[in-house]
Amino acid sequence: MNNINEKSTYHHGDLRETLLIVATKMLQESGIKEVSLRKLASRVGVSRTAPYHHFKDKNALLCGMAEKGFEQLHQINKCGYEDKELSIREHFYRFIHDYIQFAHNNPDLYELMFGRTIWKDKSSTQELRDSAYPCFQFQVAMTQEWQKKGLFNVDDNALRASQVLWGTVHGIAKLFIDGIYTDNSKIDEICDYAVSMFLTNAKQ
Amino acid sequence: MNNINEKSTYHHGDLRETLLIVATKMLQESGIKEVSLRKLASRVGVSRTAPYHHFKDKNALLCGMAEKGFEQLHQINKCGYEDKELSIREHFYRFIHDYIQFAHNNPDLYELMFGRTIWKDKSSTQELRDSAYPCFQFQVAMTQEWQKKGLFNVDDNALRASQVLWGTVHGIAKLFIDGIYTDNSKIDEICDYAVSMFLTNAKQ
DNA sequence: AACCAAAGTTGACACTGTCAAGTTAAGGTG
DNA sequence: CACCTTAACTTGACAGTGTCAACTTTGGTT
Incomplete structure (x- = not known):
């Protein structure tokens, strides 16, 4: 060695x-x-x-790289959520900002993690799924908590809420990453606006 | 010939x-x-x-293909918006559903149209931009109209609203297309939920 | 009729992922 | 210690890719 x-x-x-x-x-x-x-x-x-x-092939290597990415992202989500000093609204705010910031800081890794290269055609490895699913589920759990506490004025369907919410952050992230939204200085502003679009009439 | x-x-x-x-x-x-x-x-x-x-190179060919995709998408948006029999809420509903349906019906084309292959590194051709930008701008214009009429309870910033809105539909579309959301039978349900998350407290 | 520019061809190069067959060396067993 | 299995690593090879340079064909203009 x-x-x-x-x-x-x-x-x-x-x-x-x-x-x-x-x-x-x-x-x-x-x-x-x-x-x-x-x-x-x-x-x-x-x-x-x-x-x-x-690695069985190139795909397996890419999956291995993405795997580590999901561990990072999961960690970031956890950190924000477990900060006991924040209010619910602040947790929500932080989730959105942190998520998009992660994507912005690691554009190519993020692209890899969520790209079809890895997920389509059943080409994802078991290890990748084992690392990604807990990350997804954590997001659902967070949303469920927020919903219970009245953050969104819609039916108590945490899965649907989480899917829409994730869709929003994922979409904004990708539009920046892929070079369609080009003015990076506006990222925070857009995040703020996203927060307010969801929360304008929240009970808390 | x-x-x-x-x-x-x-x-x-x-x-x-x-x-x-x-x-x-x-x-x-x-x-x-x-x-x-x-x-x-x-x-x-x-x-x-x-x-x-x-075509100058493969990239130019891909841009040419995407170009046609944007014309299609623009057309779809227009059709929905110009249907005079619909209420504002219905226009909004239809935009979201039609958009995601288009992506779902043409997954690889959609991927190409919005992927970094084409947009990053300044590799987009002028013709592509000439076909894509009007499509983007039309979405901003629609949002502006909706906002004027009180569909969203946030500042009158049509660009921001449109960016968040587009982020949402784009994100949901991509999560399906890329194989992360796998249950295609739930597409409409998720769209419905997205509509209600934005509109729960709209004035109209 | 002559000619030119556009359209299409063949040959070549460097690069890719991956397989098959051979080589090296580390670790456990007698 | 010697032996041998086996994982780790190497070289050679193949089919596939995008793209360039140099050549040929063709239709339309002068």
Whole structure:
């Protein structure tokens, strides 16, 4: 393994993890189009096909990267929600802002996490689903709590409310990320407006 | 040209249009990944590089396809809005349903129209922008009208309202299209819920 | 009739993901 | 210690991609 004298370069030691890290770095640096197995391998200093001993194919590697993204996002949601000093409205406000900020800070990763590359055609790995579903469910749970406390004036259907809410943040995030909304300085303003559109008549 | 005896196969006659049509068909049949210039050319019965005389590169072809998509979508929006028999609430309802239905009926085309492939890195062609912007602007204009008539209880900022609204429909559409919301039978229900989340306290 | 520009062709290059077959070395067993 | 299984890694190969350069065909204009 990697001791000081870097002997024995044949076996890398922790190639799987290294691949994930470097691939994610490449993703952030130059976008998904620049992430190729060959470039990745060469950058890690290993032969073209070495990654195949750790990932079934390129798709599996991408799923692995997305997996970590969902853990991050889940963590962010949790942090905001568990801040006991905030009111309900503030929790709601923070969820929207934090979510879109995460997407904005990690555009290519976000794109990967929610893109059809990974989800369509049943190409998502079990591990990816195991990491993504809890993240989704947490959002539903939060919405349920907000709804119970009267934040939205609609039927008590937490799943539907959460789907619409998530749709909104996801949509705004994607329109920015994909370069359709181009004025990044307006992100916060749009988030504010979204909050007020949902909450104008909330009981609390 | 293509007369009955199909003489003179060397010059196709209307290759540009044919390429757009066949490429869009391929897109709908098997998804963006199956759309390659070489397969397209061979399917049209022309050599690999013939398309380059009508499109600068693959990106330009994709932009051309998206262009037509925006014309369609614009048309759909117009139709709904100009139906004089509907109330304002019904117009709003119809916009949301029609929009998401369009995306659902043309998932790969929608993906292409709004994906970063086309919009990021300044890779959108002028023609694409000329076809997309009026479509966007029409949505802003509709929102402005709705807002004037008191459909939303927030400041009279039509641009912001429209951005949030569009975010919502775009997000819901994408979550379905990309395979994250998987139960297609719930599309209408979610749309209904979205409508009610925005309108619970509208003046009209 | 001559010619030009547009449209279409073939050959080539660098790049991609992935498979098959061979090589290296680390770890457990006798 | 020697042995051997097996995971990790390598090289060679193949089919597929977008795109460029150089060539050929053709229709329309002068």
